[in-house]
Amino acid sequence: MLLAALILTACGSSSNNGENPVKASGVLRVGTEGVYSPFSYHDPATGQLVGYDVDVAHAVADKLGLKVEFVETPWDAIFAALEANRFDVVANEVTINDERKQKYDLSEPYSVGEGVIVTRADDNSVKSLDDIKGKVAGETATSNWAQVARDHGARVESVEGFTQAIKLLNQGRVDLVINDSIAVYAYLAETGDKSVKIAGNTGEKSEQGFAARKNSGLLPDLNKALDELRSNGTLATISEKYLKANASGGPATPAADASESTWQLILRSLGPLAKAAITKTVPLTVISFAIGLIIALVVALARLSPNVILTNVARFYISVIRGTPLLVQLFIVFYALPELGVKIESFPAAIIAFSLNVGGYAAEIIRSAIQSIPKGQWEAAETIGLDYVGALRRIILPQASRVAVPPLSNTLISLVKDTSLASTILVTELLRQAQIIAAPKFEFFALYGTAAVYYWVICLVLSFGQGRIERRLERYVAR
Amino acid sequence: MTEPREDRILAEGVHKAFGENEVLKGVSFSVAQGSATAIIGPSGSGKTTLLRALNALDVPDAGVIRVGDVEIDFSKPVSKDQLRRYRAQSGFVFQSHNLFPHKTVLQNVTEGPIVVQKQPNEQAEADAVELLEQVGLAEKRDQYPFQLSGGQQQRVGIARALALKPKVVLFDEPTSALDPELVGEVLSVIKDLAVEGWTLVVVTHEIQFARQVSDQVLFTDRGVILEKGPPAEVIGNPKEERTRQFLDRILNPL
Numbered sequence: 001m002l003l004a005a006l007i008l009t010a011c012g013s014s015s016n017n018g019e020n021p022v023k024a025s026g027v028l029r030v031g032t033e034g035v036y037s038p039f040s041y042h043d044p045a046t047g048q049l050v051g052y053d054v055d056v057a058h059a060v061a062d063k064l065g066l067k068v069e070f071v072e073t074p075w076d077a078i079f080a081a082l083e084a085n086r087f088d089v090v091a092n093e094v095t096i097n098d099e100r101k102q103k104y105d106l107s108e109p110y111s112v113g114e115g116v117i118v119t120r121a122d123d124n125s126v127k128s129l130d131d132i133k134g135k136v137a138g139e140t141a142t143s144n145w146a147q148v149a150r151d152h153g154a155r156v157e158s159v160e161g162f163t164q165a166i167k168l169l170n171q172g173r174v175d176l177v178i179n180d181s182i183a184v185y186a187y188l189a190e191t192g193d194k195s196v197k198i199a200g201n202t203g204e205k206s207e208q209g210f211a212a213r214k215n216s217g218l219l220p221d222l223n224k225a226l227d228e229l230r231s232n233g234t235l236a237t238i239s240e241k242y243l244k245a246n247a248s249g250g251p252a253t254p255a256a257d258a259s260e261s262t263w264q265l266i267l268r269s270l271g272p273l274a275k276a277a278i279t280k281t282v283p284l285t286v287i288s289f290a291i292g293l294i295i296a297l298v299v300a301l302a303r304l305s306p307n308v309i310l311t312n313v314a315r316f317y318i319s320v321i322r323g324t325p326l327l328v329q330l331f332i333v334f335y336a337l338p339e340l341g342v343k344i345e346s347f348p349a350a351i352i353a354f355s356l357n358v359g360g361y362a363a364e365i366i367r368s369a370i371q372s373i374p375k376g377q378w379e380a381a382e383t384i385g386l387d388y389v390g391a392l393r394r395i396i397l398p399q400a401s402r403v404a405v406p407p408l409s410n411t412l413i414s415l416v417k418d419t420s421l422a423s424t425i426l427v428t429e430l431l432r433q434a435q436i437i438a439a440p441k442f443e444f445f446a447l448y449g450t451a452a453v454y455y456w457v458i459c460l461v462l463s464f465g466q467g468r469i470e471r472r473l474e475r476y477v478a479r
Numbered sequence: 480m481t482e483p484r485e486d487r488i489l490a491e492g493v494h495k496a497f498g499e500n501e502v503l504k505g506v507s508f509s510v511a512q513g514s515a516t517a518i519i520g521p522s523g524s525g526k527t528t529l530l531r532a533l534n535a536l537d538v539p540d541a542g543v544i545r546v547g548d549v550e551i552d553f554s555k556p557v558s559k560d561q562l563r564r565y566r567a568q569s570g571f572v573f574q575s576h577n578l579f580p581h582k583t584v585l586q587n588v589t590e591g592p593i594v595v596q597k598q599p600n601e602q603a604e605a606d607a608v609e610l611l612e613q614v615g616l617a618e619k620r621d622q623y624p625f626q627l628s629g630g631q632q633q634r635v636g637i638a639r640a641l642a643l644k645p646k647v648v649l650f651d652e653p654t655s656a657l658d659p660e661l662v663g664e665v666l667s668v669i670k671d672l673a674v675e676g677w678t679l680v681v682v683t684h685e686i687q688f689a690r691q692v693s694d695q696v697l698f699t700d701r702g703v704i705l706e707k708g709p710p711a712e713v714i715g716n717p718k719e720e721r722t723r724q725f726l727d728r729i730l731n732p733l
Binding site (some may be wrong): 335376380 | 534536563566567569570571575577578579580581582590591594595596623624625626639640643
């Protein structure tokens with residue numbers, strides 16, 4: 001999560017003055033979480049992205065005569081993605097404060113609430129911010145609520161979003177959550193959760209608006225549209241739809257939906273999760289692994305070559321790939337390269353990052369496998385007239401593959417699970433899909449558990465394949 | 480044994496050093512077509528390096544060697560293509576056979592003819608089966624090397640070397656890694672090849688074999704050929720003191 005902040009600072013300088021590319025393209029690209037009910041989430045019945053912020057964005061775009069395109073992004077990466085020009089504005093209950101005003105163009109507010117402190121129902125030790133010193137607060141790392149908690153002496157545990165924070169509170173892993181009253185009321189109404197309560201308020205109003213890149217030139221249009229929507233009652237209507245119902249304690253979702261049990265939810269999720277696994281997780285794994293193996297072979301041969309320059313280039317590559325977190329590699333490809341003018345869509349960006357990563361790890365496996373083949377095999381290949389490539393292809397690699405298959409299978413199986421990191425760069429793969437389905441119902445455990453089973457099944461199939469390949473390669477070895 | 484018509488190998492002033500260690504210090508000899516040459520000598524005398532130079536497994540630093548139709552002056556830069564043509568003149572049988580473990584007996588023999596010489600599969604296989612019959616292993620054609628005894632493995636190694644129809648066949652201590660009771664089957668195959676008129680160069684510790692089969696014996700010592708001639712002379716009546724000492728140690732180890 002710090003990463004997002006780091007990249008954010010690194011990217012802080014990008015700007016353009018006055019001109020308005022949004023109008024030119026006719027499309028307003030909106031970054032939003034998609035898992036933040038009731039502001040930005042997928043309707044369980046239709047699968048459509050809906051919510052207060054989503055509907056406001058639609059209304060504003062309509063007013064401006066623009067088409068709207070939503071880009072779903074985890075909250076902690078949302079400003080980095082904004083800087084990287086993945087979209088034009090953030091519509092995700094961005095709280096207006098001075099620090100953000102310096103870095104971004106913030107619109108007039110379209111929702112107003114107050115900060116409240118949520119604790120477990122049986123916890124009477126917190127009445128106000130003065131009581132939270134030394135306690136643990138669950139907050140998203142870059143939110144202003146995290147700052148409020150820190151300022152009053154609480155230790156902040158980083159979470160991925162409000163719903164996860166409440167989950168941790170329920171589990172006793174954090175003592176309190178500070179958030180906007182609107183979000184808290186929405187949660188309480190939706191779930192009927194009686195185990196947590198609002199213990200006090202922070203005494204400050206919070207105003208939420210759109211965020212755009214500094215000097216985007218979008219503010220006059222956005223504010224004008226918001227003014228009109230406010231005065232003609234459109235904002236009130238949308239607010240009624242998503243928020244007032246919560247405040248009144250009534251159900252926020254249709255009755256049929258509210259009665260859906262956890263098992264029904266899991267059952268309903270099986271199809272979308274399978275689709276995410278088949279269209280995203282499996283192709284990501286297979287394509288990245290195939291490209292990664294080719295990279296690895298080339299790097300391994302470079303590493304083994306007598307050419308000192310080649311050897312050192314290969315060493316450097318392996319060292320960098322193995323010495324840096326995969327998450328950073330993903331972020332560099334997706335968020336940092338656009339700063340250098342190289343903009344890559346999320347799926348290919350993930351393929352590039354994963355391929356390079358596999359290349360680094362598999363190179364050492366392939367190198368040691370090649371080195372494990374006796375020198376006499378190279379010599380015998382030479383004496384029957386094979387050249388380097390021929391010897392490698394026909395004699396050495398077939399034997400080396402027997403040595404390399406078990407450790408390479410490890411790499412492949414790790415990769416299956418590592419693809420879940422692609423969710424941080426906007427790929428709706430298996431884990432992200434689980435988040436999307438879980439968010440409106442706050443059923444994270446059930447959905448993450450289901451996703452885990454899917455990962456496990458994929459890995460089981462791969463292990464089975466590994467066994468078959470190994471048996472085939474063992475056929476010429478004495479047992 | 481056929482009447483020698485021309486030299487199949489002609490080596491002049493061959494030098495080879497590994498770092499500081501000068502292993503060959505100007506070696507010259509010739510091998511007549513259809514003859515068998517035995518190279519004997521103490522460990523470290525350079526006999527294996529000399530043999531490997533004939534196939535460019537170790538490339539000499541200086542000297543001129545002609546094998547079959549290809550002559551190379553190693554004191555000048557040598558191209559890869561030159562080395563490839565030079566190497567194709569000879570077949571090589573290793574001390575530890577170095578069969579390809581992932582290929583069947585038949586595939587080991589046909590690998591060179593099919594992949595390198597681009598022979599049609601059927602022809603290469605027919606030729607390979609014939610060679611395997613010659614070394615008495617035709618019925619093992621579809622087995623993998625690990626299923627064979629050491630002697631059988633070495634005989635497949637010989638068939639593999641012959642499959643490329645080389646002008647010369649080089650043997651690097653072909654029986655040293657074998658159990659004693661398996662030595663005979665391999666030596667008898669080599670002996671048959673000599674009788675058939677193949678040109679052979681054999682690095683060996685089998686003095687009796689050298690005496691019975693070879694036409695010429697080279698005794699190497701400290702990087703030079705100290706004595707060469709027919710086995711009756713070099714083994715039967717050595718002129719050099721070091722040759723006598725060596726033979727005495729080998730023939731009367733106690």
